[in-house]
Amino acid sequence: MQPKELSIVCPLYNEQANIARFLARIEAVMAGLDMTYEIICVNDGSTDHTLARLLDAKGDYPRLRIINLSRNFGKEAALTAGLDYSTGGIIIPIDADLQDPPELIPELIAEWKKGFDVVLAKRVDRNADSFLKKTTANLFYRFHNRISATRIPDNCGDFRLITRQVAEAVRQLPENQRFMKGVFAWVGFRISAVEYSRESRAAGYSKFGFWKLWNFALDGITSFSTAPLRIWLYIGFIVAALSFSYGGFIVVRTLVYGVDVPGYASLLTSILFLGGVQLISIGVLGEYLGRVYMEVKGRPSYIVDREL
Numbered sequence: 566m567q568p569k570e571l572s573i574v575c576p577l578y579n580e581q582a583n584i585a586r587f588l589a590r591i592e593a594v595m596a597g598l599d600m601t602y603e604i605i606c607v608n609d610g611s612t613d614h615t616l617a618r619l620l621d622a623k624g625d626y627p628r629l630r631i632i633n634l635s636r637n638f639g640k641e642a643a644l645t646a647g648l649d650y651s652t653g654g655i656i657i658p659i660d661a662d663l664q665d666p667p668e669l670i671p672e673l674i675a676e677w678k679k680g681f682d683v684v685l686a687k688r689v690d691r692n693a694d695s696f697l698k699k700t701t702a703n704l705f706y707r708f709h710n711r712i713s714a715t716r717i718p719d720n721c722g723d724f725r726l727i728t729r730q731v732a733e734a735v736r737q738l739p740e741n742q743r744f745m746k747g748v749f750a751w752v753g754f755r756i757s758a759v760e761y762s763r764e765s766r767a768a769g770y771s772k773f774g775f776w777k778l779w780n781f782a783l784d785g786i787t788s789f790s791t792a793p794l795r796i797w798l799y800i801g802f803i804v805a806a807l808s809f810s811y812g813g814f815i816v817v818r819t820l821v822y823g824v825d826v827p828g829y830a831s832l833l834t835s836i837l838f839l840g841g842v843q844l845i846s847i848g849v850l851g852e853y854l855g856r857v858y859m860e861v862k863g864r865p866s867y868i869v870d871r872e873l
């Protein structure tokens with residue numbers, strides 16, 4: 566296969582209602598650019614008619630390549646598959662729900678031509694997102710960037726332009742549970758950004774509910790920081806120092822005022838409190854151990870059924 570100048574990589578999970586509009590808008594934009602390109606649609610185990618719709622579109626869009634995964638592996642894995650199959654000198658990952666406007670592609674390319682390796686698409690207007698999503702996303706970026714050495718640019722999704730060199734750097738990372746935003750930021754290179762306002766989903770429903778976003782945030786934090794593990798060292802020191810001083814206080818008080826029997830409430834409170842603190846710290850250990858366990862098995866992040 567002849568390598569193309571541009572690969573557009575799109576993960577799809579139950580997006581049957583968006584495919585026709587998505588491809589039409591991409592083609593309209595690409596018609597204005599003088600570039601060879603391919604559209605790689607990764608069907609991430611959709612349970613609706615996504616695959617059928619993609620196959621229908623193949624007649625009209627010869628540049629469409631369909632990578633069918635054997636089941637739903639999640640967006641990060643689908644994107645990884647898309648990167649692995651892409652041939653483009655530059656690659657643009659994009660969502661199928663048209664929340665990432667294809668009309669921004671020429672701007673991304675113009676910025677790349679100035680000599681950047683990564684051009685981020687930054688959402689300046691997230692009014693289309695719910696209040697809950699906006700605030701939790703903000704909190705996540707602030708917390709993550711505070712405790713991790715890898716800074717994730719805030720308000721950027723996976724919609725961006727990367728060069729082949731950046732894509733190869735990402736592909737070389739051996740981890741199979743990839744937090745894409747994080748690994749893209751981790752590899753570095755010359756980065757620029759263009760701004761856009763995020764629209765609402767064209768059709769269908771978001772695949773990221775609250776619980777999934779929460780787990781996604783935990784994945785992100787544990788992938789790029791060990792601060793949650795290290796903090797227990799300090800909490801332990803503080804609790805030990807406080808207990809020690811309190812012990813000293815009790816000894817002195819007993820020497821001065823004699824033995825004091827009541828103390829049931831303080832005893833129970835401290836036992837329960839410390840029990841809780843210990844459970845939290847074991848939970849954090851478990852979180853990291855779980856990640857080590859998943860990685861050490863060395864399973865691939867996705868399995869391809871076939872390319873169509």
Ligand code: UDP
Pocket residue numbers: 575576577578579580609637638639640643659660661662664766770771772773
């Ligand atoms: N997606 C996927 N696999 C999944 C979940 C989502 O490939 O398990 C795709 C989905 O089809 C869409 C993109 O990832 O193209 C972003 O998903 P969504 O729009 O649901 O996320 P949101 O924009 O709400 O964060």
Ligand code: MG
Pocket residue numbers: 660662664766771
């Ligand atoms: Mg979306």
